[in-house]
Amino acid sequence: MEVIMNIDKGVIHSLDRDLQSMILSEKPLNFNTSKDVEPFIAKLAKAFQSSPTASKAKLNSGSPFLSLIGTPINFIEETQKLAKQWFDHHIATMTVESSNLLFAMVDMGDFVSLAMFEVLSKNGYIKITQNEHGLENALVHNQAILPATFASVKNAFMVNLTTGETLVKFQDIRYRELLETILDCEIIANSKTSFQVVDTLVGTISEVREDSHFENIVKAKQVITDNVDFFDEIEPKQILKEVFDTFSEEEERLIDATFEQEHVQDMINLKMVNRTQAAKKHRIVTESGIEIILPLDILDISDVVNISTDINGQVSIELKDIGKIL
Known part of the structure; x- marks a missing residue:
């Protein structure tokens, strides 16, 4: 039986390459006015759980996420802290590029998870603009095409706030180490x-x-x-x-x-x-x-390939009974 997934809350915090600064949202997304966002988040969360690129992680005893298990959380405050840590890393390592961190509270029926997805602005749904329609440094819809698949998400995590079970995705070793630091966890090889x-x-x-x-x-x-x-x-x-x-x-x-x-x-x-x-x-x-x-x-x-090495170390490859060359 398919689990019904609901998105209770969502927020986007952004880092702008041109401004070399971050903008942390003060309010959650309004799903009534941004109707495309809720199904988009649900699509990402569902794909995350079955993706071959996802890895399990074990929270260490000192992980700050353990204090969130089974207790109400201040969604905006917690996500702002996480986003600041993430963006500080980008800025400190001189790898600043326009990026969106999409956070969500994902209700799976029996439990709720806190999820984060990093979406670069070139594929993003929200971006920072300057002096557009009287807004400066504001978050607005950029009318870009939403990422078609979870493969477009560079880095992500999802923490079950009932059991502490954790999933992560990272694009390379740098972000593996960053996730292990922020979550205070050990990432298990998938x-x-x-x-x-x-x-x-x-x-x-x-x-x-x-x-x-x-x-x-x-x-x-x-x-x-x-x-x-x-x-x-x-x-x-x-x-x-x-x-x-x-x-x-x-x-x-x-x-x-x-x-x-x-x-x-x-x-x-x-x-x-x-x-x-x-x-x-x-x-x-x-x-x-x-x-x-x-x-x-x-x-x-073994039926179609024969590899041999002569006394000089030169290798020959013979292909056998492979059919016609197209």
């Missing part, structure tokens, strides 16, 4: 990131063993494509076992240390990873500039 860590370990272990890097990487990816119709999840370490069977003590230590460092803790969602190009395709790039893309979800690579 399925996509966990598989990337596994992929890196496959390459490292293959190199140490002097095994075929190509064959082992393909094996790891085919664990995903071969099992997606039969299982929902798989342990990250199980993928490595499918590739290498057993590990030395040194390899075990490497795997455990890497998982701990990269926060790989959860099972990998096979269907979610299988939707990514990284799992379904493998790209071979040679020193001579040749690129070959292999569709792992369609073909058994």
Whole structure:
């Protein structure tokens, strides 16, 4: 049964690149006069919960968000503080660009979440203007097209104000660290990131063993494509076992240390990873500039590709029974 989602409150705080300053809204959005905003927020919140780019986070014992759980909050005051921290980071790191932080109280029926979505002004719904219709430094509708998908959101978080369960999205390591600082949390690797860590370990272990890097990487990816119709999840370490069977003590230590460092803790969602190009395709790039893309979800690579290395270390790739060249 689909959960009915309501947006109780919303507000937009903005940072203007031209003015090099932030404008923090004093009042929440009026959904009666801004009728497009409420369904837009609901669309983002719904997509956030199922997005492969979303990661779980665990609030630390000192997180200020723990004090918000189960208690009424001053929505404008709390979001202003969060926006100021976020924009101060932009200004301090000289990465100022016109940006909107859209905050909302999202009612899921059994619980309410506080959500934040960062939308750049080039895709934004609200922006800062100067001397337009008698308004200076005011927030107005910019008549721009709203982002079509959650993919347009660069950074985001959503905190369940009943349980403390938290979701985050970040565009790069800088914003991961910023979210961890503001939320005071530990971000857990999502399925996509966990598989990337596994992929890196496959390459490292293959190199140490002097095994075929190509064959082992393909094996790891085919664990995903071969099992997606039969299982929902798989342990990250199980993928490595499918590739290498057993590990030395040194390899075990490497795997455990890497998982701990990269926060790989959860099972990998096979269907979610299988939707990514990284799992379904493998790209071979040679020193001579040749690129070959292999569709792992369609073909058994061992049937169509043969890679050999001569005594001088030169590699030859033979493609077999691949059909006509279109």
